[in-house]
Amino acid sequence: MSTGTAATRRRMIEQVGAGVLAAGGLLLLAPRARADLVKAQKLMKELIGDRTPQEGKVRLEMPQIAENGQSVPLTAAVDSPMTPDNYCRVVHILADGNPEAGVCSFEFTPMSGRAEFSTRMRLAQTQNVWAVAEMSDGSVWMTKTEVKVTIGGCGG
Amino acid sequence: MVSRRDFFALAAAAGAILGPGRAGRLAARDRLSEADLLAFRPVGNVTVLHLTDLHAQLVPIWFREPSTNIGVGEVRGLPPHLTGKEFLAHFGIAPGTAEAHAFTDQDFVELARRFGRVGGLDRIATLVKAIRAERPGRTLLLDGGDAMQGSWVALQTRGADMVAALRALGVEAMTGHWEFTYGAERVEAIVEELGFPFLAGNVLDTEWEEPVFESTAFFERGGVKIAVIGQAFPYTPVSNPRWMIPQWSFGIREERVAAHVEKARAAGAELVILSSHNGFDVDRKLVSRVPGIDVVLTGHTHDALPRALVVGKTLVVGSGSNGKFLARLDLDVQGGEVKDFAFRLIPVFSDAIRPDPETAKLVEELRAPYRAELDRVVGHTESLLFRRGNFQGSWDDLICEALLEQRDAEIALSPGFRWGPTLLPGQPIRMEDVWAQTAITYPQVYRIEMTGAQLKDVLEDVADNIFNIDPYYQGGGDMVRVGGVSFVIDVDQPIGRRISDMTSLKTGRPIDPARKYVVAGWASVNEGVEGPPVWELVARHIEARKVISLPKAGQVRVKGG
Amino acid sequence: MADIKPRIKVPKTAKKGEVVEIKTLVSHVMESGQRKDAEGKTIPRKIINRFTCEFNGKPVCEMTLHPAISANPFISFFAKVEESGTFTFTWYDDDGSVYKAESKIDVTA
Structure with missing residues (x-):
């Protein structure tokens, strides 16, 4: 298991060097192409206009620390009876540290029965993910959660 | 209730x-x-x-x-x-x-x-x-x-x-x-x-x-x-x-x-x-x-x-x-x-x-088939060898010393594991003791170049894993152990602002964010890492030294907390 | 597109008025348009940009996807079923391709 030769060492440097920052893989690919807060706020304005989102009703379940920045599970759930005259119309997911602020928009109907969906998303770096819910009465609700993207290792 | x-x-x-x-x-x-x-x-x-x-x-x-x-x-x-x-x-x-x-x-x-x-x-x-x-x-x-x-x-x-x-x-x-x-x-x-x-x-x-x-x-x-x-x-x-x-x-x-x-x-x-x-x-x-x-x-x-x-x-x-x-x-x-x-x-x-x-x-x-290997004495210690502590343990100082010398590196990194028993001064160090600090399924010692800035990022990342103000963002280990470098940590700061005054112990000069340093470490979580298992290097190092006597540790100065 | 294979998990039976969970997976690279190849040229975007679910021809839900959605998109959601019938799932690709899948459910009183 000797790795004393220069060539082996070089190979190791390449392998581990790439690996040490693997969790930030997407970050390395697009180091400066990140949406900032302003970009996310601009998109939100496009989506909901001048309405001011209230806190509450919408819940966003995500891991506090991402295991894999390429595939981070998320579940958004909205407190709504989901009846024909009172239902959650759409949930928008935004991210304020990705190359683009938009993640997805999920439109429900009363036939959905339950205002909840799950998917998996990419996170270029540690950032806030936003869930913005629009109800059939026009009210808008939102929540944010921070997800850390770390180098990993060194645990326990 | x-x-x-x-x-x-x-x-x-x-x-x-x-x-x-x-x-x-x-x-x-x-x-x-x-x-x-x-x-x-x-x-x-x-x-x-x-x-x-x-x-x-x-x-x-x-x-x-x-x-x-x-x-x-x-x-x-x-x-x-x-x-x-x-x-x-x-x-x-x-x-x-x-x-x-x-x-x-x-x-x-x-x-x-x-x-x-x-x-x-x-x-x-x-x-x-x-x-x-x-x-x-x-x-x-x-x-x-x-x-x-x-x-x-x-x-x-x-x-x-x-x-x-x-x-x-x-x-x-x-x-x-x-x-x-x-x-x-x-x-x-x-x-x-x-x-x-x-x-x-x-x-x-x-x-x-x-x-x-x-x-x-x-x-x-x-x-x-x-x-x-x-x-x-x-x-x-x-x-x-x-x-x-x-x-x-x-x-x-x-x-x-x-x-x-x-x-x-x-x-x-x-x-x-x-x-x-x-x-x-x-x-x-x-x-x-x-x-x-x-x-x-x-x-x-x-x-x-x-x-x-x-x-x-x-x-x-x-x-x-x-x-x-x-x-x-x-x-x-x-x-x-x-x-x-x-x-x-x-x-x-x-x-x-x-x-x-x-x-x-x-x-x-259970131990019989491995008894001879476990009992092989590789040296003696005059120092107390322990692992637990947020920033430093003498076992890790010894491992870092071995990494620096055996891999001809400027800086050594060793994970802040909390397991691993203690040896008293005057005891023999047997292979079982070395393995009790190192026996993992990804023991390879890597040797890479990192810039001073990357090194700081690693320390900041691990520090946030321990000292993030929200426990849900904590990973539960101790701080990554370092050799060849000293630093100051202010645990009450947010990520990116905890680590300062990184200094090369060899030259006494500040770590240059732009310069590349040769870093040896082990337990990388990445796939395909090549290198000798860390216990081989540590055993070789102890055998070369015969008697382990560690200087008083001074790599980490803590503010806050 | 032989490599695009939707997979669906839907209960085979349900009671009238029950809210059932539906899970979908489709194999797709979801090329973000943000990556560069070895020569430094941007790899063009190619993602699934829209997904719909209908039950007996009526819309249940719909999702707009952006490049931040992971490869092999996983989408799960709920539907309230009042009668037996067929769920139709449709994925729309940037390149104009459309992928479809169906699932039947028996609803009892």
Whole structure:
């Protein structure tokens, strides 16, 4: 298991060097192409206009620390009876540290029965993910959660 | 459930029974007896025994508790973030006693020589058998995970030795963390071999997001229906190699824990126990937010507390590590509520306890094939070799020294693992001792170039893993150990602002963010890392030195906390 | 596109008025348009940009996807079923391709 030769060492440097920052893989690919807060706020304005989102009703379940920045599970759930005259119309997911602020928009109907969906998303770096819910009465609700993207290792 | 006020009254009563009085009795003489260690005024209808973070230590060892264990934010200065004299004062333990020695680092070498080694499966077995005999039909023995990693025999047998050990001890359910570093296929086989439930309700498959393991097991003890919910270490795929378990996803998953609790209650559970590898602060936060958990048996952070902590309506138990302690929690459960309890974290003083003959024989058999390798002496130490502490441990100083010299590196990095026993000055260093600090399935020593800026990023990242103000963002290890460089850390700052004054120890000059440095380290979580296993380098280094005498450590200066 | 294989998990039976969970997976690279190849040229975007679910021809839900959605998109959601029938799932690719899958459910009183 000797790795004393220069060539082996070089190979190791390449392998581990790439690996040490693997969790930030997407970050390395697009180091400066990140949406900032302003970009996310601009998109939100496009989506909901001048309405001011209230806190509450919408819940966003995500891991506090991402295991894999390429595939981070998320579940958004909205407190709504989901009846024909009172239902959650759409949930928008935004991210304020990705190359683009938009993640997805999920439109429900009363036939959905339950205002909840799950998917998996990419996170270029540690950032806030936003869930913005629009109800059939026009009210808008939102929540944010921070997800850390770390180098990993060194645990326990 | 009993009210908060009742609980405080109970806690105070339990303290009066088991606190200063016992410490006083143990202080009265140097010689401990098995009866002293087993002394307990039984309460109620259920006795829960808890072992955690055994780290495959089957024979007696020394284990020094940390001298630094900082808590940030709301938990600053609260147990378990107390060490040394503050710890003794908080719990009313007299200095110089067996209890003081078990729970703190105070006068460690002197007291270690007086009270002897701790742990050993055969000693634990004696205690378990005695308590089971005293409380027939009422006792439940649970393991909190990290049982199967930390020794050469466990590594060579991929945990099979510990499967046999836990079965022999009569463990009735467990959860996991380092177990997962044997890879998914082996874990699945272990779950089959155990013969008792492996519980991990927070693990889902990465394809359909569906449960991989059982979450809950039900038991009946003393006429009480008990639900045990298992919670594996939430950040296993972050802290350890994810590529070994690519189809499994972890996380705290608070909503899911709440759902398991509700389901257990709906199924008639009168007592709900969370057997958790979350770590102490994570569990303290979890039980403050998830109702209906009567007891959380916490693990991972290796905290040993002489009392059960009362958080809201939940008892939080921290049972130490490495086989050094056995927790006994007696509960009086009436009508689905805990009416009374008594607790003791029993220090397993090996010299005071008769080895259980059957278990001693089993341990001997498990170790026999490896005996010659384990006993090979590679050198001697004049320094106390320990690992625990937020920023520094002398074992890690030795490992970093070996990395620097054996790999001709400018800077060394060694993970802040919390497992690994202690050696006293004057002892031989055997391969078993080296492996007890290094035996993992990804031991390769890498040698890479990193810029000063990248190096700072690594330190900042790991520091945030320990000192993030929100426990849910903490991974539960200690700070990455460094060689060849010193730095200042201000634990109260946010990520990116904690680390400063990074200085090369060789040149005395500040670390240049733009310059590349040759860095040697081990335990990379990335796939395909090549290099010799770290124990080879460490053994070679000790053999070259013959006698280990470490300079006083001064790499890390701490602000805040 | 032989490599695009939708997979669906829907209960085979349900009670009238029950809310059932539906899980879908489709194998797709979800090329973000943000990555560069070895020569430094941007790899063009190619993602699934829309997903719909209908039950007996009536819309249940619909999702707009951006490049931040992971490869092999996983989408799960709920539907309230009042009658037996067929769920139709449709994925729309940037390149104009449309992928479809169906699932039947028996609803009892």
